Amino acid sequence: MSAAQTVHTGKAPYYYxxxxxxxPIxxxxxxxxxxxxxxxxxxxYALGPWLCGAGILGMFFVLFCWxxxxxxxxxxxxxxQRIDHSYRWSMTWFIFSEVMFFGAFFGALWYTRTVSTPWLSTLDSQTLLWPGFSGTWPNFGPAGTIAxxxxxxxxxxxTINTALLLSSALTVTVAHHALRANHRARAILWLAITIILGFTFVGFQAYEYHHAYTELNLRFSSGAFGALFYMLTGFHGxxxxxGGTMLTVIWLRLVRGHFxxxxxxxxxxxxxxxxxxxxxxxxxxIFVYWM
Structure with missing residues (x-):
């Protein structure tokens, strides 16, 4: 069956x-x-920010085309239907890979806080490695090497950001149920609210970064705590x-009558x-802000 016949009859071939x-490349x-x-x-390195920014912009362009x-x-x-199944499995494995990605950083946080920091504060470690090291978390490194x-x-x-994201989880679920009930206008409304909540979260996190950097002197170079704080929260941001960009694309598709x-x-x-x-x-x- 040709592509033209597929569009005309509304039936997909056995496997496209x-x-x-x-x-991909x-x-x-x-x-x-x-x-x-x-x-x-x-x-x-001066080239770093430019290369990183170009890579991110290039990825957004590739995703747009893809x-x-x-x-x-x-x-x-x-x-x-087979293509639909393959999409579902692909998204499942993609999210699993993201779980492993963040799991590595959470594991590093746990290991640094509960294993290496107490170990470095033992008498033997202080004698052989870092005299006077304080085994508290967070710490300023050996002999105050960290500002x-x-x-x-x-x-x-x-806490406000937590409320925003939890609310957005509720609104996207409401939008999904509205779409399943064939209430397109309602789905468009609730998905728009989800997008607003998501990008409001990003704005508040940017303000938090500015506050932490300028007023708390918490920087990427602030030892293991600073590095893990910015890696975890930064990658999540x-x-x-x-995710907000993808939701925006879905919203535009809903407006155009897709789905x-x-x-x-x-x-x-x-x-x-x-x-x-x-x-x-x-x-x-829980593990970064409370513990």
Whole structure:
């Protein structure tokens, strides 16, 4: 069955094989540029911020083109039930990889706080390695090698941000149920509220970073605590921006009449991702701000 026949009859072929695409290799190169740029940036190379920024912008462009191709295939009636299943498994494994990604940073936080810091404060370690090291968390390193700083407590911005993300999890669920009930206008409204809540979170986190950097002297160089604080909250903030961008694309598609009550995995996949972002933030709120 040809593509034209597929669109005309509304029936997808048994298994649609998409044409060769340059997007995977382009995306890989953008990710490489982002990570290399970030490594250069934290080591004070002037090229670092520019390379990292170019990689991020390039990745957004690649995703824009890639998602556009997928949308055209979906709206053209080319996706069969098997394609739908493959999308669901792909999104599941992608979120699993993100769980492992954040799990590594949470593991580093746990190990540093509960294993290495107490060990370095023992008598043998102080005698052989760092005399006078304080085994408290956070600490200023051996012999005060790290400039004094203050930590960010849970009140009030982190708590407000927690309320924002939990509220956004509720609103995206309401939007999903509205779409399943074929109430498109209601789905558009609640999804718009979700997007507003998500980007409000990002704005508050940016303000928190400014406060921590300028008034609390908490910086990336503030020992293990500073590095882990900014890596965990920074990567989470990036995921919120990415999730908010994807929600915005879904909202635009809803406005244009895409999706039906029975077929809307594009919406579901982004909703899964948004719930994952919410769960990660709950972990950050407890283990970074409270403990």
């Amino acid at each position: 094989v998409p044409p060769h695409s340059p997007h 382009r995306g890989s190169l953008c990710m490489l540029a982002t990570l290399v740029g970030a490594a250069l940036w934290v080591n004070d 998602f556009g191709d997928a949308i055209r295939e979906s709206e053209g009636g080319l996706n069969s 004094p700083f203050e930590t960010v407590g849970p009140f009030w911005l982190p 990036f995921h919120v921006i990415l 039906t009550a029975e077929h809307h995995f594009g919406f579901e996949g982004v909703a899964w991702y948004w719930h994952f972002v919410d769960v990660v933030w709950l972990g950050l709120y």
